[in-house]
Amino acid sequence: MGEPQLCELSVPGRHGLRYPAPDVPLSPLPEALLREDLPMPELSELDVVRHYTRLSQLNHSIDTGFYPLGSCTMKYNPKINEETARLPGFAALHPLQPVETAQGALVLMYNLQEWLKEIGGFAAVTLQPAAGAHGELTGVLIMRAYHHSRGDSQRDKILIPDSAHGTNPATSAMSGMRVVELKSDARGNVDLEALRLECDHTLAGLMLTNPNTLGLFDENVLEVIRLVHEAGGLVYGDGANMNALLGVVRPGDLGIDVLHYNLHKTFSTPHGGGGPGSGPVGVAAHLADFLPAPLVTILDPGDEDLPPLYGLVNPPKSIGRVKSFHGHFGMAVRAYTYIAMHGAEGLRRIAEHAVLNANYLKARLQDVYHVPYNRVCMHEFVAEGRWEDAPEVHALDIAKRLMDYKFHPPTNYFPLIVHEALMIEPTESESKETLDAFVDAMLKIAEEAHTQPELLKEAPHHTPIGRVDEVKAAKELVLCCGVSAND
Amino acid sequence: MNVPTNLKYTESNEWIKVEGNTGTIGITDFAQNSLSDIVFAEVVVGEGDTVGKGASIATIESVKAAADVYTPISGKVIAINEDLGSAPEVINSDPYGAAWLVKIELIDPAELDGLMDAAAYEAQVQE
Numbered sequence: 001m002g003e004p005q006l007c008e009l010s011v012p013g014r015h016g017l018r019y020p021a022p023d024v025p026l027s028p029l030p031e032a033l034l035r036e037d038l039p040m041p042e043l044s045e046l047d048v049v050r051h052y053t054r055l056s057q058l059n060h061s062i063d064t065g066f067y068p069l070g071s072c073t074m075k076y077n078p079k080i081n082e083e084t085a086r087l088p089g090f091a092a093l094h095p096l097q098p099v100e101t102a103q104g105a106l107v108l109m110y111n112l113q114e115w116l117k118e119i120g121g122f123a124a125v126t127l128q129p130a131a132g133a134h135g136e137l138t139g140v141l142i143m144r145a146y147h148h149s150r151g152d153s154q155r156d157k158i159l160i161p162d163s164a165h166g167t168n169p170a171t172s173a174m175s176g177m178r179v180v181e182l183k184s185d186a187r188g189n190v191d192l193e194a195l196r197l198e199c200d201h202t203l204a205g206l207m208l209t210n211p212n213t214l215g216l217f218d219e220n221v222l223e224v225i226r227l228v229h230e231a232g233g234l235v236y237g238d239g240a241n242m243n244a245l246l247g248v249v250r251p252g253d254l255g256i257d258v259l260h261y262n263l264h265k266t267f268s269t270p271h272g273g274g275g276p277g278s279g280p281v282g283v284a285a286h287l288a289d290f291l292p293a294p295l296v297t298i299l300d301p302g303d304e305d306l307p308p309l310y311g312l313v314n315p316p317k318s319i320g321r322v323k324s325f326h327g328h329f330g331m332a333v334r335a336y337t338y339i340a341m342h343g344a345e346g347l348r349r350i351a352e353h354a355v356l357n358a359n360y361l362k363a364r365l366q367d368v369y370h371v372p373y374n375r376v377c378m379h380e381f382v383a384e385g386r387w388e389d390a391p392e393v394h395a396l397d398i399a400k401r402l403m404d405y406k407f408h409p410p411t412n413y414f415p416l417i418v419h420e421a422l423m424i425e426p427t428e429s430e431s432k433e434t435l436d437a438f439v440d441a442m443l444k445i446a447e448e449a450h451t452q453p454e455l456l457k458e459a460p461h462h463t464p465i466g467r468v469d470e471v472k473a474a475k476e477l478v479l480c481c482g483v484s485a486n487d
Numbered sequence: 488m489n490v491p492t493n494l495k496y497t498e499s500n501e502w503i504k505v506e507g508n509t510g511t512i513g514i515t516d517f518a519q520n521s522l523s524d525i526v527f528a529e530v531v532v533g534e535g536d537t538v539g540k541g542a543s544i545a546t547i548e549s550v551k552a553a554a555d556v557y558t559p560i561s562g563k564v565i566a567i568n569e570d571l572g573s574a575p576e577v578i579n580s581d582p583y584g585a586a587w588l589v590k591i592e593l594i595d596p597a598e599l600d601g602l603m604d605a606a607a608y609e610a611q612v613q614e
Contacts, residue, residue, distance in 0.1 A: 396551075413551040419521075470550040471576075474526035 002464075003054050006041040007481045016045035058464045060408050061274070066434050068361075070380045070411035070423025071165065071213060073243045073265035074272060080341065081268060081334035090333050095325040099311045106310035109296040109326065112336045113280075119339075119347065120239070120259055121252025122282030124315075126291045128327040132240050135260025135279025136171035136207070141319045142258055142283060142290040143205050143234045144175055149290075149317060152232065155204040159228075161190045162417050163212035165238050177204060184417060188216040188373035190224050199231035208256070209238040211378035213415040213423065215358060217244075225255040234258065234287075242266040243427065244355055244379035247348025251282075258283045267335035278331035293318040296326075353428035354379040357435060361426055364439045368446045372418055380425035382418045393449040395420035397456035401448070404462045405441035488612065489516040491583055495599060496608035497559045502583065505599060510560055513587045514547065517612045519579050522549035528575035530567045530588055537563050538591070540598055545588045547578065560598045562591035 043051075060067070067074035085091065089104050099106060113125040129135040140158070147155040158172040161182045169179045180198055185191040190208070206228045211217045218224060225235050237251045237259035243266045245251070251259050263278035264271035271277055283291060294312035302308040326332075342350065355378050362371060362381045369383035385395030399409030399422070411423040426435060448455050460466060494502040500518035504511045519525065527548040532538055538558050545556040567589050571577060578586040593599075603611065 416552060471524040471526055474548075474550055 003051070003058065005481045006043065006048075006051060009043055009047055009051065010041035012042055014042045014044055014047075016043065016048065059273075060403075062272070065406050065408060066426075066430060066438055067272075067408040068410050068424050068426050068438065069272075069408055070215075070382070070425040071240065071414075072272065072411065073240075073262070073379070073425060073427055074408070075243070075265075075268055075427035076429035077268045077270050077274070077334075078338065078341070081337050084337045085330045085333040087333075090330070093329075095329075100309070103307075103310055105329065106296050106312075108336050109329070109332055110298065110310055112332050112339070113296060115336075115339050116261055116280055116282055119246065119250070120242075120261065120282045121250030121254075122259070123252075123285040124288035124291055124295070125280055125282045126295060126322075127278070127280045127332055128292045128321070128323045129260065129279035129281055130323050130328060131264070131277030132238075132260055132262045132279045133167040133171060134277075134322065135262075135281045136167055136236070136238065137174060138279075138281050138292060138319070138322050139236050139258040139260055139283075140171050140175040140177065140205075140207075141322075142281070142287050143236065144177070145290045145317065145319050146234065146287055147204055154202055155232070157198070157200075157202045158204055158236075159195065159198050159206040159233075161206075161208065161212065163188060163190075163214050163216075163415055164207055164209040165213060165240055166414065168207040168209065168236075168238060172207065178202075182206075184212075184214075184373075187219065187375065188212065188214045189218045189220050192220055192223060192227070195224060195227055199227055199233070201232065203228065203231045203233035205234040205236055205257075207236040207238060209241060210251075211241045211244050211380075214373050214382050214418070215244075215377040215380035215423075215425075216373060216375065217378050221254055229255065239282075240265060241379060244351055246351040247344060248351050252284060256284075258287055263331050263335040268338045269331040269334040276328045276331065278328045278335070280327075289315050289317040290319055291315045292322045293320060350428050351379075354426075357426040357428060357430060358424070360432075361424060361435055361439065364436075365424075365442055368443055369422065379427070380423060382415065383422045383424065384418060384420050385412065385422045386420040387446075387449060390449045390453060393453050393456055395422050397453075397459065398422065398442075398445055398449070400467060401445050401456045401459035402441060403460040405444075407438055407441060488520070488609075489583070490605045490609045490612075492605040494583070495559065495602035495604065496611075497557070497602060498611065499557055501556060501559050503559045503599075503602065505593070505596075508593050508596075509565065510562065510591045510593055511587045512544065512556075512558060512589050512591060513582055514556055514578065515608070516582050518554075519582045519586075522547065522554060523551050525549045525575045525578045528571040528578060528588075530571070532564050532567070532589065534564055534567060537561075537594075547575070556588060558589070558591060559602055560591065561594045563594070564589055565592050566590040 062074050093102055093105055116125045129138045156178050158177040159180050159182050160168045163184050172179045182194050183191045228235050234257040237256035239259045239261045260279045260281045263269045293314035297313040298308050299311035300309040358377050358379050358381055362377055371383045385398045395412045399412045402409045413421055494504050496502055500515045502513055502515050530545045532544050540561045541557050543555045544558045547554050568587055
């Protein structure tokens with residue numbers, strides 16, 4: 001691609017800035033910390049600016065093109081989010097400042113907790129978890145603490161449908177739980193018979209991704225939740241797909257006990273290399289005492305003369321901290337901005353348009369790309385990237401070829417229950433023109449698959465880097481580019 | 488797709504070859520083909536371990552997915568294939584031969600009756 005690495009651009013002795021002479025006495029470093037050489041690239045500021053600017057121009061991003069990456073909700077991230085997050089009152093705060101001097105940030109966090117409670121139908125919310133899977137870990141640790149507090153410590157089994165997000169089994173295993181997979185039925189719902197067989201006194205809970213990774217709303221969700229509760233278990237909701245539900249369904253109202261939100265998906269904070277995630281967790285009243293410490297609360301309601309005083313409180317049976325300070329606060333500012341800009345009506349329209357866009361794409365593609373479990377979808381759907389009369393073409397080849405048409409490929413080979421899966425999520429941000437251009441490319445690729453399959457097998461042809469050798473990348477992973485100390 | 492007739496099969500795409508009281512276990516040609524290029528394989532049990540039918544005995548990763556391998560029968564692990572760690576691609580090239588994963592001493596040969604023969608497995612895969 002013609003862009004060298006920093007270590008290759010390095011010139012001995014070159015540097016970007018000069019430090020002023022110190023105005024305090026120098027203190028020598030301890031001998032044990034000194035080393036002979038420190039091989040780091042040496043460059044001017046301009047070298048570095050140009051290097052990263054060139055790299056950024058090689059990237060695909062949501063600001064440059066359509067990004068229908070299933071399950072990731074790559075929606076537009078409004079630029080006003082960046083303005084509010086950079087307000088000095090937020091950006092220049094120190095997390096150890098006395099609460100009296102950080103009231104604005106605390107009010108924002110408190111209101112975001114309240115809004116997420118209202119949006120999800122929960123009694124309490126923590127903003128601490130750093131991302132979605134971290135939210136899952138927090139949630140499952142809360143479930144475990146709840147069972148232990150009731151003397152129910154034999155409950156160590158977590159049920160996970162085969163249409164769940166891939167992080168769910170990892171979360172459960174990391175929490176010391178036993179994972180049992182549940183099959184989906186022919187319509188893509190949790191198989192109720194399989195669920196009944198697993199509902200026993202060892203059941204800690206079930207992790208439900210709803211809508212699931214097929215993009216389908218579980219038609220038996222109330223019965224699934226009832227069965228788990230009847231057996232003494234709790235239901236964890238994977239809220240990564242909340243974009244389909246905003247303002248329409250509140251998971252807490254369905255009976256879900258604990259759920260994580262992905263601010264970086266549903267609430268438009270950057271991700272996919274653009275920023276850290278954020279995975280707040282909401283819980284029903286019976287789990288509120290177990291939330292991570294601390295939460296933001298109103299310490300003193302104030303009166304006519306004095307404004308309320310916001311501060312921090314530790315829930316009585318807290319599982320402890322899960323993140324330093326208060327999570328990724330900058331993401332909370334962005335999500336707060338997004339929710340405030342949309343209001344309740346706007347949030348509902350987000351869900352409606354996300355679902356409409358996905359169904360439009362499905363309707364236009366399903367005659368050419370087989371869609372198993374084909375019923376009205378939510379925010380995404382899963383098609384098969386294979387044809388019997390083009391046996392050498394795989395989903396991966398279609399994904400690579402899409403890059404030649406300037407589209408980010410959909411998620412592929414997930415969920416595992418669909419062969420050669422292509423998981424397509426357009427989000428609400430996209431116009432009909434963009435959706436149509438994507439469909440046109442997909443239909444053209446299907447035609448190419450039958451007439452010029454080698455065009456797909458060798459794709460991408462028009463990107464800075466061609467087809468990468470994934471086997472070599474996985475087996476001979478070399479991440480370090482060293483600067484020779486002898487240069 | 489290659490489905491040797493002298494082996495028994497599971498729904499989760501493992502094969503077992505029984506010789507006397509010893510069962511040799513691996514994953515099927517269909518499984519390796521579905522996973523595509525395999526880049527990592529690790530047997531997660533050790534010699535001398537006793538494993539119950541359905542227990543996880545190995546983890547296999549390809550460029551597409553990671554998969555657990557389950558033992559089709561209960562028994563004591565008497566040998567594990569040490570060569571796969573450095574050459575997992577053998578699972579792609581020789582799934583029924585050099586890419587065996589573990590050998591197990593059977594506890595209850597009657598468990599074999601619950602497994603599929605080649606014809607039944609082929610029918611399952613065709614679905």
